[in-house]
Amino acid sequence: MRHIISVLxxxxxxxxxxxxxxxxxxxxxxxxxxxxxxxxxxxxxxxxVTHGDERVLEQIVKQLNKLIDVVKLLDLSEGPHIERELMxxxxxxxxxxxxxxxxxxxxxxxxxxxxxxTSYTVELTGHGxxxxxxxxxxxxxxxxxxxRSGPLGISRGAKGLGTI
Amino acid sequence: MELSxxxxxxxxxxDEGVEYIWGYPGGAVLHIYDALFQQKKIRHILVRHEQxxxxxxxxxxxxxxxxxxxxxxxxxxxxxxxxxxxxxxxxSIPMVVLTGxxxxxxxxxxxxxxxxxxxxxxxCVKHNFLIKRVEDIAExxxxxxxxxxxxxxxxxxxxxxxxxxxxxxxxPYEYPRKISMRSYxxxxxxxxxxxxxxxxxxxxxxxxxxxxxGGVVLGDGSDELRKLVEVTGFPVxxxxxxxxxxxxxxxxxxxxxxxxxxxxxxxxxxxxxxVIAIGARFDDRVTGxxxxxxxxxxxxxxxxxxxxxxxxxxxxxxxxxxxxxVLRDMVKLLKERKTKPDAKALAEWWKRIxxxxxVECLKYPKSDKVIKPQYAMELLAxxxxxxxxxxxxxxxQHQMFAAQFxxxxxxxxxxxxxGLGTMGFGLPAAMGVQQAFPKATVACVxxxxxxxxxxxxxxxxxxxKLPLKIILLNNGYMGMxxxxxxxxxxxxxSHSYVDALPxxxxxxxxxxxxxxxxxxxxxxEAAYKEAFGMKNRLVFMNVLVDPEExxxxxxxxxxxxxxxxxxxxxxxxxxxx
Numbered sequence: 219m220r221h222i223i224s225v226l227x228x229x230x231x232x233x234x235x236x237x238x239x240x241x242x243x244x245x246x247x248x249x250x251x252x253x254x255x256x257x258x259x260x261x262x263x264x265x266x267v268t269h270g271d272e273r274v275l276e277q278i279v280k281q282l283n284k285l286i287d288v289v290k291l292l293d294l295s296e297g298p299h300i301e302r303e304l305m306x307x308x309x310x311x312x313x314x315x316x317x318x319x320x321x322x323x324x325x326x327x328x329x330x331x332x333x334x335x336t337s338y339t340v341e342l343t344g345h346g347x348x349x350x351x352x353x354x355x356x357x358x359x360x361x362x363x364x365x366r367s368g369p370l371g372i373s374r375g376a377k378g379l380g381t382i
Numbered sequence: 383m384e385l386s387x388x389x390x391x392x393x394x395x396x397d398e399g400v401e402y403i404w405g406y407p408g409g410a411v412l413h414i415y416d417a418l419f420q421q422k423k424i425r426h427i428l429v430r431h432e433q434x435x436x437x438x439x440x441x442x443x444x445x446x447x448x449x450x451x452x453x454x455x456x457x458x459x460x461x462x463x464x465x466x467x468x469x470x471x472x473x474s475i476p477m478v479v480l481t482g483x484x485x486x487x488x489x490x491x492x493x494x495x496x497x498x499x500x501x502x503x504x505x506c507v508k509h510n511f512l513i514k515r516v517e518d519i520a521e522x523x524x525x526x527x528x529x530x531x532x533x534x535x536x537x538x539x540x541x542x543x544x545x546x547x548x549x550x551x552x553x554p555y556e557y558p559r560k561i562s563m564r565s566y567x568x569x570x571x572x573x574x575x576x577x578x579x580x581x582x583x584x585x586x587x588x589x590x591x592x593x594x595x596g597g598v599v600l601g602d603g604s605d606e607l608r609k610l611v612e613v614t615g616f617p618v619x620x621x622x623x624x625x626x627x628x629x630x631x632x633x634x635x636x637x638x639x640x641x642x643x644x645x646x647x648x649x650x651x652x653x654x655x656x657v658i659a660i661g662a663r664f665d666d667r668v669t670g671x672x673x674x675x676x677x678x679x680x681x682x683x684x685x686x687x688x689x690x691x692x693x694x695x696x697x698x699x700x701x702x703x704x705x706x707x708v709l710r711d712m713v714k715l716l717k718e719r720k721t722k723p724d725a726k727a728l729a730e731w732w733k734r735i736x737x738x739x740x741v742e743c744l745k746y747p748k749s750d751k752v753i754k755p756q757y758a759m760e761l762l763a764x765x766x767x768x769x770x771x772x773x774x775x776x777x778x779q780h781q782m783f784a785a786q787f788x789x790x791x792x793x794x795x796x797x798x799x800x801g802l803g804t805m806g807f808g809l810p811a812a813m814g815v816q817q818a819f820p821k822a823t824v825a826c827v828x829x830x831x832x833x834x835x836x837x838x839x840x841x842x843x844x845x846x847k848l849p850l851k852i853i854l855l856n857n858g859y860m861g862m863x864x865x866x867x868x869x870x871x872x873x874x875x876s877h878s879y880v881d882a883l884p885x886x887x888x889x890x891x892x893x894x895x896x897x898x899x900x901x902x903x904x905x906x907e908a909a910y911k912e913a914f915g916m917k918n919r920l921v922f923m924n925v926l927v928d929p930e931e932x933x934x935x936x937x938x939x940x941x942x943x944x945x946x947x948x949x950x951x952x953x954x955x956x957x958x959x
Contacts, residue, residue: 227565228565231512232500232501232504232510232512235501235504236504239504239505240505243505273692273696276692277689277693280688280689280691281689283688283689284687284688284689286508286509286529286563286565286566287509287565288565289564289565
């Protein structure tokens with residue numbers, strides 16, 4: 219099963235390596251990992267997506283908690299939560315295709331953030347499924363490159379990870 | 383008080399109560415060594431190889447319960463220490479290792495003797511630090527000791543670049559008296575509801591077994607465990623790391639369990655309806671095949687590390703907490719209970735266990751022609767009975783023979799590398815023990831392969847006059863490797879014969895010690911007495927033993943507790959009868 223885990227971790231050199239190393243050393247699957255400092259600059263927040271059965275997930279959560287740098291973590295999949303991912307797509311936008319691409323961007327509520335005579339760069343946020351949908355809807359052979367952030371997650375409701 | 387970085391390192395260790403450091407100097411730690419030279423409180427023991435520094439600090443920690451400290455230089459000094467760090471990590475031993483590092487401006491430039499030691503050791507330390515400012519030294523050292531000694535203990539490494547210890551940069555020093563970390567809050571007491579649930583199961587059990595590991599020894603829970611055994615009357619078995627928690631003379635002690643455990647311990651586990659696991663981690667050498675592990679049992683698991691619980695075996699009642707307070711609460715609750723464990727069921731259970739015990743699974747053929755390694759261990763026990771012996775070991779057959787045949791009656795007396803299985807551990811670990819307890823009798827049982835992995839430490843023993851007794855069970859082979867090759871590779875002894883052995887007695891003599899070679903079983907007892915009589919000398923006993931003796935009983939890797947191989951001698955004897 220897919221799980222999305224939020225981790226508050228000390229913003230120190232090596233902290234990211236400890237998490238990545240743990241997953242590699244214990245053979246846990248890691249699909250995506252995003253990390254950035256929080257409103258408190260001494261803390262980073264990590265969102266990671268992983269797959270595993272109940273037993274593996276229990277171990278992943280325990281082993282992450284065991285890392286000295288980890289302050290708090292939450293398996294967001296256990297409760298109502300929101301996921302968003304950012305994607306930037308560079309596509310060929312030659313004459314004749316430019317209107318169709320503009321329409322497609324509107325339908326997906328995407329923004330065109332860079333334009334050249336032959337290309338568009340499109341910015342799009344949403345659940346991973348929506349991003350996949352946009353890529354599928356692109357005209358054949360128009361794709362130049364894709365960059366995706368990996369999902370970010372936050373729980374629904376008034377409480378934050380720091381106050382749970 | 384204004385101190386330099388190097389002086390802060392040393393003063394912080396003094397303020398932490400450190401008595402000994404095992405180490406080896408080099409470029410990156412010269413400032414620290416200079417500061418060490420100018421003080422009298424900490425004694426530095428100069429080893430001959432950095433691996434030995436970590437093993438000696440480890441042995442000291444296992445025997446005393448206090449954290450061991452090692453100091454090595456950057457690059458090769460640090461990498462040589464890694465085996466000792468991983469050894470301590472696998473057995474949860476509190477240790478602080480200080481490594482020198484190239485000056486901060488050079489980090490990442492492939493400078494002379496530079497290695498990313500925090501990167502290398504990340505998977506085998508409880509935590510590590512790279513100090514970048516002199517202002518951070520005191521607090522980092524305080525944190526390192528706090529982390530190493532609390533919760534599930536383990537080694538912590540501190541990497542210190544040379545410029546951070548610059549003798550010309552002086553800053554005010556104060557050692558933090560209390561450490562509090564928002565990201566690290568080790569648990570102490572177990573949850574009362576979980577303990578109640580455990581006691582509910584215990585009074586209902588008909589075929590219970592208490593299975594304990596190194597956690598009871600490390601957590602100083604031995605007295606409480608003895609009370610639990612007393613109150614319940616349940617049988618108890620120990621892992622390799624747990625030996626000594628309950629005295630070997632206690633009738634309720636079934637011996638060691640697992641791959642080379644006793645028939646009664648393994649059968650009791652297999653047939654039990656309740657396993658009470660305390661400070662043990664369901665290691666593969668203990669459980670055998672997981673699918674056939676304790677098929678009828680509910681499992682209670684007490685451990686300070688939540689990640690140990692339900693890692694290999696799904697547990698019914700998990701209790702996260704230190705063994706000592708948890709056991710105390712358990713005993714208290716059991717005493718208050720009106721319902722007691724079913725005496726009749728327990729008596730029947732004991733009858734079955736006594737039946738298994740009557741098999742005498744450790745019996746071996748006596749010989750007056752060749753020294754049997756089992757006999758060497760039994761005799762060692764007999765000769766040292768009154769001495770409260772500390773026994774360290776290396777890894778292999780001799781380790782198993784010691785575990786099976788030497789009766790341990792107190793915790794912290796049996797010191798060996800269980801998790802990592804590090805050959806070369808025994809001698810330096812014994813140095814650490816002897817240093818901690820100068821008046822105690824400390825022996826190291828070893829093999830001719832293991833001892834050669836750290837034999838250079840005979841020089842350290844000479845320098846510091848450590849009167850160890852080294853008992854080398856010399857069979858000419860890497861015994862355990864040979865045993866597996868005999869049993870599972872049709873006797874193809876691929877590279878397990880250790881040719882070109884030195885004359886160990888003569889070698890010991892050149893280091894200034896006493897060397898002995900013993901071949902005749904009739905002479906062994908007198909030789910032991912003579913060796914242990916030499917109070918101030920290291921005696922190296924080269925005991926030539928039966929070259930092809932095997933360790934039995936044995937559970938093959940991947941088999942269950944009920945699928946033990948018994949000694950062929952025992953099987954033959956029974957067929958004759």
